Amino acid sequence: MPSRSSSVIDFDAPPEEVAQHLIGVTLLVDGVGGRIVETEAYDRDDPASHSFSGPTSRNASMFGSPGRAYVYRSYGIHWCLNFVCREKGHGAAVLIRAIEPTMGLDRMRERRGLDEARLLCAGPGRLAQALGIDDGFNGKPLDAPPFLLIAPPDGEPDAVVDAGLRIGISKAIDTPWRFGEKGSRFLSKPLGRKR
Template identity: 55%
Template sequence: MNPLPPSFYEQDVDRVARALIGATLTVDGVGGVIVETEAYDAADPASHSFAGRTARNAAMFGPVGHAYVYRIYGLHHCLNFVCGTSGSAVLIRALEPRHGIDIMRERRGSALRVEQLCSGPGKLCAALGINLGLDGVSLASRPFDVRKAPTAVPVIVGRRIGISKAAERPRRFGWKDSPWLSREIIA
């Protein structure tokens, strides 16, 4: 359960996406265990970095081990971890809530079941209080805390979700049979 060093993110983005399953992410002490991720890079037509560096995606081309946060559909946010190859990042899609569940409910709605708090990229950003102010911020310092998975976990791979280009590429990773996934993982 040690903090993940910046060198961890230097690995191939698909390897990082897989290795993050089981890691613990908190923001100001609120968060839980990562159960679902997706990999993107500059050679991927579905990636924001595919068309090159712009003002929005600058963090994807910035320092490794920093956050790339963007707004989607005008109202939600998504969190990514920037990796070694320039323009590559891992989208964090779902968490098992562990810490600060009362605060998550304050932010997301007091009537929600625990399974609904972080079961999607937009949901977990709302629950953890992630916004554009965290774009480009280092994951190795506050408010972020990312810790290595204490033990190996069973990971399955499938096609990505919610994209129109290259969705069939097997770049979605999830904790096998986890009840905390955003959706079932389909190969």
């Protein structure tokens, strides 16, 4: 399988484009992970984004170089993994919402304390727990260990991507920047839901 590093994925692009291009890419962290099936985009001009009010100690990675991880704790409980995009200093990222687990399932099951493969990585908090993500990954480059991004094999058809409204936000709720692989049973929630 050819490697798809951050130099192959153009992280110096608008987050809604990066979010769509990531669908179908395999994400591994220390050899554990699977195919990305759901993402959400956030931009500096987006009131729902952590970067909307400018740089802080919490969101500093969003204003750094594209192609790095931005990890934060949601509601003081769950870690969330994002990929920084756009040119340095812009403040945009893509939240990795769900993967289809394919590698290291025993590790993921142990970390999550459950057997059901569909629920191992369906949602950003579950995904981070299954992959062992915490704040120690914040700012790390996506084209170097422990991260590995792998392109779909040659000849495999591109994933069909659907768009929908983002989840769990109270601002910019009508922006259709949640993307998922059509028909995937590993999404955190079905796409196409209207508020």
